[in-house]
Amino acid sequence: MTLDAVLSRIDADLPAATDRLLDLLRIPSISTDPAYKADCDRAADWLVADLQSLGATAEKRPTPGHPMVVGHIGEGAPHLLFYGHYDVQPVDPLELWDRDPFDPEIQEGPKGKVIRGRGSSDDKGQLMTFVEACRAWIAENGALPCRITFFFEGEEESGSPSLIPFMKENADELKTDIALICDTGLFGDSTPAIVTMLRGLLGEELTITAASKDLHSGMYGGPAMNPIRVLSRIITGLHDETGRITVPGFYDGVPELSDEMRAQWQGLNFDHAGFLGEVGLSVPAGEQDRTPLEMIWSRPTCEVNGIKGGYTGEGFKTVLPSKASAKISFRLVGQQDPHEIRKNFRAYVESQLPADCKVAWHGHGASPAGQMQIDHPAFEAARQALSDEWPNPAAYVGCGGSIPIAGYFKTILDTDAMLIGFGKDDDQIHSPNEKYDLSSFHRGIRSWARILDALT
Numbered sequence: 184m185t186l187d188a189v190l191s192r193i194d195a196d197l198p199a200a201t202d203r204l205l206d207l208l209r210i211p212s213i214s215t216d217p218a219y220k221a222d223c224d225r226a227a228d229w230l231v232a233d234l235q236s237l238g239a240t241a242e243k244r245p246t247p248g249h250p251m252v253v254g255h256i257g258e259g260a261p262h263l264l265f266y267g268h269y270d271v272q273p274v275d276p277l278e279l280w281d282r283d284p285f286d287p288e289i290q291e292g293p294k295g296k297v298i299r300g301r302g303s304s305d306d307k308g309q310l311m312t313f314v315e316a317c318r319a320w321i322a323e324n325g326a327l328p329c330r331i332t333f334f335f336e337g338e339e340e341s342g343s344p345s346l347i348p349f350m351k352e353n354a355d356e357l358k359t360d361i362a363l364i365c366d367t368g369l370f371g372d373s374t375p376a377i378v379t380m381l382r383g384l385l386g387e388e389l390t391i392t393a394a395s396k397d398l399h400s401g402m403y404g405g406p407a408m409n410p411i412r413v414l415s416r417i418i419t420g421l422h423d424e425t426g427r428i429t430v431p432g433f434y435d436g437v438p439e440l441s442d443e444m445r446a447q448w449q450g451l452n453f454d455h456a457g458f459l460g461e462v463g464l465s466v467p468a469g470e471q472d473r474t475p476l477e478m479i480w481s482r483p484t485c486e487v488n489g490i491k492g493g494y495t496g497e498g499f500k501t502v503l504p505s506k507a508s509a510k511i512s513f514r515l516v517g518q519q520d521p522h523e524i525r526k527n528f529r530a531y532v533e534s535q536l537p538a539d540c541k542v543a544w545h546g547h548g549a550s551p552a553g554q555m556q557i558d559h560p561a562f563e564a565a566r567q568a569l570s571d572e573w574p575n576p577a578a579y580v581g582c583g584g585s586i587p588i589a590g591y592f593k594t595i596l597d598t599d600a601m602l603i604g605f606g607k608d609d610d611q612i613h614s615p616n617e618k619y620d621l622s623s624f625h626r627g628i629r630s631w632a633r634i635l636d637a638l639t
């Protein structure tokens with residue numbers, strides 16, 4: 184039978200597939216830092232060459248930011264699209280890595296072999312799962328069973344600024360029967376998961392300036408306004424004592440979880456204590472009346488991701504700084520409108536500024552939450568295929584992270600998207616020592632082969 188032969192081929196080719204992934208992981212394609220622009224370009228070139236080696240017509244397409252990679256291969260219905268991102272997060276703090284983040288290797292971990300390196304799980308390892316599934320399919324059968332478009336982005340980790348115009352300009356080429364996104368995780372260690380909803384994201388950077396220059400804190404401390412204190416007070420006021428966010432209008436468009444969804448999530452028996460315990464915590468923070476799973480999958484948040492001001496180097500300096508800044512992000516759900524929230528947040532901060540202080544803004548990504556249409560027949564077919572591969576049947580889950588493109592497939596191209604991925608909670612994505620389990624990579628490739636078979 185065709186599928187069995189493809190699965191055996193995947194097993195036999197795993198060492199070669201792993202070597203290819205290690206090669207891609209060696210390219211430091213950090214999208215948010217302009218110093219790595221040429222490396223992002225190199226990662227795109229690598230992917231173009233790899234897709235061409237499958238027999239696809241593939242091209243690097245320029246954007247005002249990092250290039251997109253688009254490839255086409257195969258014939259016949261359905262027309263599937265595979266999306267992944269080749270860009271990665273910055274590596275700092277570098278000193279917390281056990282080895283060079285871009286010198287990846289296979290290591291023996293407590294739960295089996297892992298691929299260690301920046302981007303191994305988010306998202307190069309995941310992206311390569313379907314490329315490798317296609318490679319094995321072609322090797323075994325000479326051709327793919329249907330028409331496939333590959334669409335790889337290099338700006339996902341910096342909010343996908345070039346995505347909307349690119350999708351609009353290339354709508355005819357990118358419109359397909361369904362888009363398959365591999366950038367999410369399993370539920371627990373061995374339950375495959377199909378994401379039904381994921382959160383949106385709004386990023387804001389603000390700099391508060393008080394005095395026109397840095398001052399001596401003995402000469403000026405007291406009468407001169409300290410912008411770090413102003414910023415801290417504003418940040419403290421963003422949540423009330425019950426954990427709710429105080430920005431006016433923030434909860435407009437936030438739906439209550441349906442009883443049906445609540446019951447389904449309860450049936451997953453999420454280990455709340457273990458989830459926090461794994462990272463050294465014991466008491467849930469956040470909204471008081473919500474469980475951690477509910478908070479992550481269905482509630483909006485406001486978090487401070489970074490804060491800067493004054494002297495933070497070695498030793499001590501009695502400075503009264505002129506400026507203080509913070510990077511703040513909001514995770515969004517339901518119908519929350521990122522642009523409306525940006526406007527309300529800025530007005531709120533400005534209304535809190537004391538005399539002599541001013542604020543400068545730098546807006547980052549703004550993407551709404553995404554809701555998937557699980558009545559599309561591909562969902563049931565994929566659920567079955569995943570259940571055949573993994574020890575546990577597949578679950579429908581939410582996702583706390585954000586993948587801006589997921590919603591745009593529907594709104595811009597009227598194409599349904601299905602999110603399936605094989606990452607684990609302990610993969611340390613965005614953190615030092617990121618890894619991807621070799622078993623995630625292996626079973627991930629096998630999963631896509633099964634899904635390809637089920638959809639054709």
Ligand code: BES
Nearest residue numbers: 305340341342366367368384548584585
């Ligand atoms: N792959 C992640 C999204 C994700 C996170 C899925 C956690 C499953 C679990 C994605 O690459 C990501 O990190 N996105 C950023 C988007 C942002 C920088 C615009 C995020 O969620 O912070």
Ligand code: ZN
Nearest residue numbers: 268305306366
């Ligand atoms: Zn990702």
